[in-house]
Amino acid sequence: MSKIKKTKEERKKEIIKAACRLFAKKGYYNTTIPDIAEELGMSVGNLYNYFHSKEELAKYIMQYSSKLLGDEIRKINEENISTKEKIYKIVRKFFEIGQEQPELIEYFLRVFLSNREVFEEGCEGFLCVQEVVTELMLFLEEGARKGELRQQDFFPAFVTLMGPLGGMVFLQGENVLPKKPIEYSDELAENIWRALKAD
């Protein structure tokens, strides 16, 4: 039987997984490309075929996660359901992804947010997380247009929605949560809904 060749995309996913694990464990600066290659059982030269530098890899991971989450929110956005139901679904989806690919969320908290200098060029502002931001903008705009959400500036609404999700994952990372984040999903969604809804 011939070995099934992995596609470039699948290979990239594996690299992302391994890199995220190492970055989160040892920190961004203490992890080298050879470390990642070793973790994957890959030659350093081969790894460079996929990513030319550690920085490129670091940015790619953000774009990859943003696309992943953005696509999911897009699907929810396109559903014909109420804004409240959408909030419940977005929150649940976020924790589902966190459960399936915890390394991505760890990476966001421990690398992206703590090593901003790495992302200064080419990943500034929302450039690397555009999909998620775009979908949330569409979601919030629609909610307010339909009169289901209270009118306010985008940024306070944005952090009211995303802040609690990050907070929950952070607590999980600190090992203080008695239950899995997803089990708090509905309660959290209810809080977010109450905070954002029109009166």
Added chain:
Amino acid sequence: MKTLLWIQGLSCNGNTQSLLNAENPFFYEIFQKIKLIYHPSFSYRENLQTIIKKVKEEKIKINFLVVEGAVTSDKRFHKIGDYSVAQILEILKDRADYIIAAGNCASFGNIPATFPHNTDVKGVQYKFVQKEGFFPPDFKTRSGYPVINIPGCPMHPAWFTQTITALLEGKKVILDQFNRPKELFMYLPHDGCTRNEYFEWKVESEEFGHKEGCLFYNLGCRGPMTHAPCNKILWNRISSKTRAGMPCIGCTEFNFPLRENFFETKKNMGIPEEVPLGVSKRAYITITGVAKTLKNKRLMVKLEETD
């Protein structure tokens, strides 16, 4: 020689004033080529009643019937001699080759049609977005054209003179879905606006009259969603609203002036409710998000201070 008869319904006379500013051809040049049978501001020999009588007796032929102002059949609000403007239209409608609605009131009803105490005020063939003007939707003149709308509050004189010259020369005038000549109204004020670079990089004006910044996000500019060639055919050959630092308020559109606040962009959670014609909101948000990130330094200072 072809003939033209101009009548006024509920109007501020603005389109006539605008037409007096015509250049290339000038007002009098146009009316050397076309015989002006009647215009309320210029005619003195015969009154409209007499002329209508002659038209009925087929002593006078009308090629172009131009209507300025909105139409009502209620004589308490508008009367010419014994006629309401609706009655005049009724008499003349099958006796003209072309009927041209000059300006937004005649085209779509405009400000007069928002008057709450007379709901019988409309454009010649449209009332705002609905084809519920004075003439039925399928109405056509002898030439096969519906009422040709040249909206604008007022219309630009060149929009009128170009259209009439084309018709005079027997050229086909293609109309858009609101019966406006495409040659003119397929453009947007956004096309040719001197602030396009600011629009692209999302640098917004905070004040009227400044040379810098785009007027879209903070000041309600309708340039990207209005059909009008205001930055292609300039006003008085010199300027336009947006060039002067005043947002476009969309005066050539069917829904003018139904909007609530002309100088405000309707936003939800800080995000514009309407986006430029031709792009989805998703695409618009993505692009503007990126554009805002990539600061263009030249556009962050006053123009006088750039090198």
